[in-house]
Amino acid sequence: xxxxxxxxxxLLHLTSPSSSSNSLLRSTTCNYATPSKSTNYFNLSSSQSxxxxxxxxxxxxxQQQQPYLFHHHQSSFSSFVVSASSSSSSVAASSTEExxxxxxxxxxxxxxxxxSRVRLQVEVPPVVCExxxxxxxxxxxxxxxxxxxxPGKPVPESILLxxxxxxxxxxxxxxxxxxxxxxxxxxxxxxxxxxDSVRIVTKFSDLEKIYSSQGSxxxxxxxxxxxxxxWFPDNAYKNLKIVVEIDSDIDAQKxxxxxxxRRYKSIGALKVVADRGLQVGDVVxxxxxxxxxxxxxxxxxxxxxxxxxxFNFDTEDGDRILPGFLxxxxxxxxxETKSFPLVFPETWNQENLRGVHAQFTVECKELFYRDLxxxxxxxxxxxxxxxxxxxxxxxxxxxxxxxxxxxAREQATDNAILDQISKMVEVDIPQSxxxxxxxxxxxxxxxxxxxxxxxxxxxxxxxxxxKAVNEYLEHQKDNIRNLxxxxxxxxxxxxRENLQFSTEDLVKEVENSISEFKRQNQEYDEERVKDQVxxxxxxxxxxxxxxxxxxxxxVTR
Amino acid sequence: xxxxxxxxxxxxxxxxxxxxxKYAVFTEKSLxxxxxxxxxxxxxxxxxxxxxxxxVELFFGxxxxxxxxxxxxxxxxxxxxxxxxxxHYRRMIITLQPGYSIxxxxxxxx
Numbered sequence: 042x043x044x045x046x047x048x049x050x051x052l053l054h055l056t057s058p059s060s061s062s063n064s065l066l067r068s069t070t071c072n073y074a075t076p077s078k079s080t081n082y083f084n085l086s087s088s089q090s091x092x093x094x095x096x097x098x099x100x101x102x103x104q105q106q107q108p109y110l111f112h113h114h115q116s117s118f119s120s121f122v123v124s125a126s127s128s129s130s131s132v133a134a135s136s137t138e139e140x141x142x143x144x145x146x147x148x149x150x151x152x153x154x155x156x157s158r159v160r161l162q163v164e165v166p167p168v169v170c171e172x173x174x175x176x177x178x179x180x181x182x183x184x185x186x187x188x189x190x191x192p193g194k195p196v197p198e199s200i201l202l203x204x205x206x207x208x209x210x211x212x213x214x215x216x217x218x219x220x221x222x223x224x225x226x227x228x229x230x231x232x233x234x235x236x237d238s239v240r241i242v243t244k245f246s247d248l249e250k251i252y253s254s255q256g257s258x259x260x261x262x263x264x265x266x267x268x269x270x271x272w273f274p275d276n277a278y279k280n281l282k283i284v285v286e287i288d289s290d291i292d293a294q295k296x297x298x299x300x301x302x303r304r305y306k307s308i309g310a311l312k313v314v315a316d317r318g319l320q321v322g323d324v325v326x327x328x329x330x331x332x333x334x335x336x337x338x339x340x341x342x343x344x345x346x347x348x349x350x351x352f353n354f355d356t357e358d359g360d361r362i363l364p365g366f367l368x369x370x371x372x373x374x375x376x377e378t379k380s381f382p383l384v385f386p387e388t389w390n391q392e393n394l395r396g397v398h399a400q401f402t403v404e405c406k407e408l409f410y411r412d413l414x415x416x417x418x419x420x421x422x423x424x425x426x427x428x429x430x431x432x433x434x435x436x437x438x439x440x441x442x443x444x445x446x447x448x449a450r451e452q453a454t455d456n457a458i459l460d461q462i463s464k465m466v467e468v469d470i471p472q473s474x475x476x477x478x479x480x481x482x483x484x485x486x487x488x489x490x491x492x493x494x495x496x497x498x499x500x501x502x503x504x505x506x507x508k509a510v511n512e513y514l515e516h517q518k519d520n521i522r523n524l525x526x527x528x529x530x531x532x533x534x535x536x537r538e539n540l541q542f543s544t545e546d547l548v549k550e551v552e553n554s555i556s557e558f559k560r561q562n563q564e565y566d567e568e569r570v571k572d573q574v575x576x577x578x579x580x581x582x583x584x585x586x587x588x589x590x591x592x593x594x595x596v597t598r
Numbered sequence: 599x600x601x602x603x604x605x606x607x608x609x610x611x612x613x614x615x616x617x618x619x620k621y622a623v624f625t626e627k628s629l630x631x632x633x634x635x636x637x638x639x640x641x642x643x644x645x646x647x648x649x650x651x652x653x654v655e656l657f658f659g660x661x662x663x664x665x666x667x668x669x670x671x672x673x674x675x676x677x678x679x680x681x682x683x684x685x686h687y688r689r690m691i692i693t694l695q696p697g698y699s700i701x702x703x704x705x706x707x708x
Contacts, residue, residue, distance in 0.1 A: 189628075200624055
């Protein structure tokens with residue numbers, strides 16, 4: 042009997058499952074691979090995929106092949122994620138063709154959880170497992186190069202098992218079961234589930250245990266479904282009453298006059314004043330220092346924010362500084378130092394300085410007056426090239442300012458409308474949506490930062506680490522929530538009101554953005570671009586509609 | 599194994615045991631031959647057909663009709679200056695009398 046057992050063990054170990062088995066695994070799984078989306082944003086999520094468990098080396102093959110399918114989170118909570126976006130296409134394709142192919146029905150029980158989340162408990166009957174096992178074996182037979190057998194020739198199952206490794210086959214089988222049954226299990230939430238939010242929460246090691254002991258499989262799936270909007274009150278968006286506050290800065294008349302003055306002044310030459318003190322209309326270079334006033338000498342502090350050296354002070358713009366400051370320094374001569382007390386008004390920009398009594402010391406360095414040319418048509422060309430009369434210059438400036446005002450007004454209106462809407466809407470925001478939106482925002486701001494100053498790789502890496510992102514998410518929580526609410530509300534209104542946009546616009550916009558991508562040599566996914574453009578157009582349409590149907594009141598601040 | 603043990607010997611019944619039979623071979627051909635009631639084993643190089651026939655009949659309790667054998671091509675191995683070779687085996691294809699069989703594969707399912 043000894044010989045027999047020895048024969049068999051040596052047989053099993055005769056062919057060590059080495060590199061070829063791994064390549065086999067890879068190639069088997071390749072067949073399931075679906076093309077992953079290419080993103081133009083930083084792929085922040087990819088930084089999360091970690092390979093931390095030796096037992097999962099089969100899965101690693103998957104991960105290397107298709108990073109979107111399985112993310113191993115760094116946390117000990119080693120759930121793995123099957124991204125629904127990549128599988129959704131295959132779900133759609135396979136659900137129709139594979140739905141009837143399962144030899145037995147799955148048992149799926151659904152439980153609602155907070156945050157628009159659904160937990161599906163899926164029970165896979167042994168028959169299905171058996172079927173999947175057979176498929177895996179067939180796949181392995183096709184791919185494996187077992188010594189003594191020509192490629193593709195039938196190999197007895199036991200020999201194949203010995204060659205590939207029982208564990209590997211088991212893992213592949215579980216993998217296959219999940220892949221085949223998940224679309225079936227998800228049928229109840231198809232169309233409702235958010236992309237990228239479907240995740241299998243049962244640990245893989247647990248799955249293995251269940252499978253090896255019972256021959257069947259049970260797993261839990263968490264999916265975020267599209268949240269339902271609730272309007273307070275119902276159809277509240279139809280009669281919006283909106284008060285838009287508009288900054289006085291953007292008033293076209295004023296702005297154009299200011300702009301005209303500025304341009305006019307910049308033509309005039311600065312000349313040194315020698316024989317008199319400071320007058321209104323002069324430009325003065327001064328050093329300012331300020332201290333707080335207090336009975337107790339020891340409490341006197343410097344006010345660093347009020348200090349400046351070589352401050353170029355145009356006395357005509359006196360309204361921007363502290364009231365009384367200009368009056369106090371009038372008559373100052375170059376080289377002279379003046380000291381005077383002032384109180385910061387309650388409306389001062391910096392909050393910590395409001396109402397503070399301060400002692401200012403001003404040293405006048407230089408004093409200039411403006412030698413302005415006559416204001417007539419001859420200088421019009423200097424004010425704005427191409428103009429012949431002063432009136433023309435004024436008109437042109439007014440026109441420009443009006444444009445700016447108009448756009449600012451529209452922007453303010455849109456913001457006010459969106460604000461109002463987000464207040465009326467009650468939504469249970471799913472975590473995945475929240476995270477995605479946050480990531481997008483973070484990516485956008487990161488891009489902005491990078492455009493402003495060149496970050497090196499290390500800085501970039503530290504900024505795009507998951508910790509930084511999470512901090513950002515935590516910090517911007519309300520902001521992001523608001524944004525999501527607005528987005529969802531806009532989408533909802535679009536559907537409810539049956540708004541349409543012309544396909545021509547869509548095509549045009551898509552072409553525009555694609556040419557933009559091409560110019561910057563960026564990769565792009567046409568489908569994705571199309572989606573995004575569609576969203577933007579929808580948003581624009583909804584806002585237009587809302588503007589038409591809302592009472593808008595403009596208030597100037 | 600010592601070299602002298604590999605050589606055929608006349609008093610093998612006392613000096614050698616059945617552990618000369620190394621393992622059953624599973625290749626396409628050997629599986630095909632199983633259908634003809636022929637079993638393939640790799641055995642120690644110096645073992646004779648008679649010896650193998652004796653041990654197989656003794657151990658498995660079967661009747662051996664014929665034994666065909668050939669020596670496998672040895673593969674050279676070299677570790678730097680040292681020349682060596684892998685184990686040299688002799689492959690025995692044993693034909694059993696119809697009605698007898700040897701249980702080779704453990705067909706347990708995982």
